[in-house]
Amino acid sequence: MSIEEAGDPTPMFKQIKSDFSSWIFLFGFFFFLTVEIVFFDWGFIFPLTLFIVLILIGQKRRHKNKGKILFWIGTIGLICTAINMIAFKFLVVAFFIYVVIQFISSKKHPAVIQPIVYEKESPESGTFNHPSVLKNKLFGSQKTPDQVYEWTM
Numbered sequence: 001m002s003i004e005e006a007g008d009p010t011p012m013f014k015q016i017k018s019d020f021s022s023w024i025f026l027f028g029f030f031f032f033l034t035v036e037i038v039f040f041d042w043g044f045i046f047p048l049t050l051f052i053v054l055i056l057i058g059q060k061r062r063h064k065n066k067g068k069i070l071f072w073i074g075t076i077g078l079i080c081t082a083i084n085m086i087a088f089k090f091l092v093v094a095f096f097i098y099v100v101i102q103f104i105s106s107k108k109h110p111a112v113i114q115p116i117v118y119e120k121e122s123p124e125s126g127t128f129n130h131p132s133v134l135k136n137k138l139f140g141s142q143k144t145p146d147q148v149y150e151w152t153m
Contacts, residue, residue: 032087040086051077 036044051074058071082088 032085032091035090036085036087044081044085047077047081051075051081 054070054074055078056074058067058069058074061067062071
């Protein structure tokens with residue numbers, strides 16, 4: 001049985017990857033919510049719930065001006081509430097530390113990119129024979145071709 005007969009397996013793997021990332025996001029959200037509740041106060045729960053409800057009501061009535069206003073008040077309030085959470089500040093510090101560690105490791109072991117050059121030689125003289133893509137014109141317009149071409153010096 002060939003691959004064409006069996007079907008393409010990549011949609012299944014894409015589904016697994018999206019499910020995995022959804023679970024990671026959900027776990028991370030509940031982890032930070034739990035850290036905020038256990039180690040700090042419950043003072044953010046009411047504003048968080050209120051702003052989420054405002055966003056949901058605003059989405060239901062988004063065609064009216066009142067719905068748009070409720071949506072944006074909820075969105076801005078939710079962002080401000082999230083920024084004021086200690087868990088969010090911890091996440092920002094952890095991200096900063098991660099970026100610094102990646103920067104230090106990239107300086108120790110820099111990535112070197114080397115191009116692969118394929119040379120085409122004409123059989124007679126061993127020199128390159130390429131027609132010029134652009135002409136040296138003072139007036140008029142020029143256009144590069146749509147197909148692939150080589151840059152010549």
